[in-house]
Amino acid sequence: MKLPIFKYHPDPIATESIIESDEACLCCGQVKGYIYSGPVYAEEELAEAICPWCIADGSAHKKFDAAFTDEAGIGAYGKWGSVPDLVVEEVAYRTPGFSGWQQERWWTHCGDAAAFVGRAGRKELFAMGEEAVLAIQNSIGLVGEDWNRFLQALDKDGSPTAYLFKCLKCGELGGYQDCN
Numbered sequence: 001m002k003l004p005i006f007k008y009h010p011d012p013i014a015t016e017s018i019i020e021s022d023e024a025c026l027c028c029g030q031v032k033g034y035i036y037s038g039p040v041y042a043e044e045e046l047a048e049a050i051c052p053w054c055i056a057d058g059s060a061h062k063k064f065d066a067a068f069t070d071e072a073g074i075g076a077y078g079k080w081g082s083v084p085d086l087v088v089e090e091v092a093y094r095t096p097g098f099s100g101w102q103q104e105r106w107w108t109h110c111g112d113a114a115a116f117v118g119r120a121g122r123k124e125l126f127a128m129g130e131e132a133v134l135a136i137q138n139s140i141g142l143v144g145e146d147w148n149r150f151l152q153a154l155d156k157d158g159s160p161t162a163y164l165f166k167c168l169k170c171g172e173l174g175g176y177q178d179c180n
């Protein structure tokens with residue numbers, strides 16, 4: 001079965017927000033072979049309990065009043081550009097989120113939410129090229145030795161970690177970093 005298409009999170013398998021699983025989805029009751037493993041904001045405990053299809057069609061949001069990304073974190077609480085309510089709703093309610101060390105933020109650009117590329121360390125940023133490195137350097141504002149030291153420590157599975165996004169309108173890379 002092909003996974004639903006998530007405009008703002010194009011490869012949730014690669015980012016490990018969706019994992020293979022034999023668990024039944026608490027929303028549709030079916031074993032779909034995949035389960036969402038990212039954060040869930042809901043009254044009920046829904047960790048690793050919702051299938052990607054129930055996220056994509058909005059049924060998990062409707063049934064549990066669940067969000068998968070904090071609405072206010074889209075645009076980093078006003079720090080980045082704001083986006084239309086329809087975009088906030090699509091990202092928060094119908095898109096898999098991702099797990100960060102601190103409260104997750106979703107990069108916005110050109111009046112739209114950007115697509116989440118994934119967590120990145122030094123190795124991943126170098127593999128994606130100079131633009132990716134610069135995007136994270138600009139987000140933290142370090143230069144020279146301070147930046148080099150930070151970059152050396154940057155680790156996809158460790159701390160600090162970078163979160164990389166790509167603007168769906170202009171293709172620019174952006175994001176942020178945090179640590180535990």
Ligand SMILES: [Zn+2]
Pocket residue numbers: 025026027028029030050051052053054
């Ligand atoms: Zn389901």
Ligand SMILES: [Zn+2]
Pocket residue numbers: 109110167168169170171172
């Ligand atoms: Zn843009």
